[in-house]
Amino acid sequence: MDRIVGIETEYGCLLSEEESHVNSEVWPAKVKNYLFRKAQAGTIDLHYRDYEEPPGNGGFLLNGGRLYLDMGHIEYASPECLHLRDLVAYDLAGDELLQSSLAALGGAGRVSFIKNNVDHHTGATFGCHENYLMKREAQFTPPILGTLLTFLATRQIFTGAGRVGQANPLAFDFEPPPQEAQVNFQLSQRADHIVNDIYQWVQFNRAIINARDEPLADYRKYRRLHLLIGDSNMSPFATALKIGTTACVLSLLEEGRLPRNLVLTDAVQSTRDISRDSNGRWIVDLENGKTIGALDVQWQFYDLAQRHLRETAPKAFGAETDWLLESWSFVLEALEQNPHSLIGGVDWITKKWLLETFIESEGLSWDDPWLQSIDLEYHNIDPARGLFFGVTPGKRIGEWNNSVRRPDATHTPPSNTRASGRARAVASFQQRNQSYVINWDSIACDSRDFLLMGDPFKTYNEEVAKFLTAARPLSQSSAEEDGAIGR
Secondary structure, X not given: OOOOEEEEEEEEEEEOHHHOOOXXXXXXXXXXXXXXXXXXXXXXXXXXXXXXXXXXXXEEEOOOOEEEEEOOEEEEEOOOEOOHHHHHHHHHHHXXXXXXXXXXXXXXXXXXXXXXXXXXXXXXXXXXXXXEEEEOOOOOOHHHHHHHHHHHHHOHHHHOOOEEOOOOOOOOOOOXXXXXXXXXXXXXXXXXXXXXXXXOOOOOOOEEEEOOOOOOOOOOOEEEEEEOOOOOOOOHHHHHHHHHHHHHHHHHHHOOOOOOOOOEOOHHHHHHHHHXXXXXXXXXXXXXOOEEEHHHHHHHHHHHHHHHOOOOOOHHHHHHHHHHHHXXXXXXXXXXXXXXXXXXXXXXXXXXXXXXXXXXXXXXXXXXXXXXXXXXXXXXXXXXXXXXXXXXXXXHHHHHXXXXXXXXXXXXXXXXXXXXXXXXXXXXXXXXXXXXXXXXXXXXXXXXXXXXXXOOOOOOHHHHXXXXXXXXXXXXXXXXXXXXXXX
């Protein structure tokens, strides 16, 4: 992949009838407290990060990632990853941290964390945010952004998590939509909730791309592309395709090799149209007056990646690039010729197959509310209960899905990125009775000194070790204990 990438996942919390009297925000707080106070999975924040993140709201983990509460739900941010396999493993580590906490707290079976993006009851949506480090000099002209939006709008044909029904959220300046025909099932969970193509403040005006320029690194060298359009995937294979293909397209962008004349008339509307197209034709309108299918769009991006990236990939990423390009073409061919071969690999296909099987066996119609419950249970991260885990995929997909589940990813960081040095600091601060501040790009002790870590490609292991062993004035509490300072 040769690119620093991370994923932020917001989890829904589902309570059984036994727990119905409990506020749904109680269990996310319980799990967060357990992880930091009992399981010693990381160090809790001692300071305000902003007005919505007071001390104790979350913290950094021993695996270099971060876990915190966001508007009542729990959110896990993976550490910075350089290899695609690592990225998928550390995304799954968030699931394992939450599920193991429920088990330790005696809540498994009564409380479930759901890795999806919609609440059928309230119409709310949860995010799966992707972060890609890019070169600061990368050109983002309108044609380049338009082409990138075309890729992002069409990739849902293999990255979508699928959903029952529809939603009609509004941007601030939109008129209420006209009455629409019923949508039984669609490809993407986020598609209906995206109302802008590029926007900075997105809490109520969600965009495909968040324009906020916050690199969390040396801003002179890097920028961070922050995407809001993606679904949370249960299939590790789908996560790998989502991140890997996007990273490929960003490499083409940086090299000035994006396809031309491939800009959509309306990326937001095309995103929704593709998601809702039950015929699987996925036709979109281009700015030049032509129409094209989403599959054809993806083949164009694939062909360019195949032509320009396979030969130029660094040796350390050669096998990974080969796997990604082969899997990309395999999926595009299967979508057209044999979609069922993607069961267990592409979430929307897997979920639709499960729902159709259930509808046929129970004699239901698509508007039966029972299907919304099935939809949710597909995303239950508990392997004993989640419907995804009961599906047996083909050999190619199944081997990948199994190979990236690494128990050590919950407490061991990637060894080749800045997450390694940060994790070393987290472990050290766990053992010290002193104040500290940990950020993505810095650490500090006793508010007197700090270490800047502006390059995510560096591990900072030596710098952190030196920083942590440097002599510093004792904090007042420690000095009093030693009798060095009187009251």
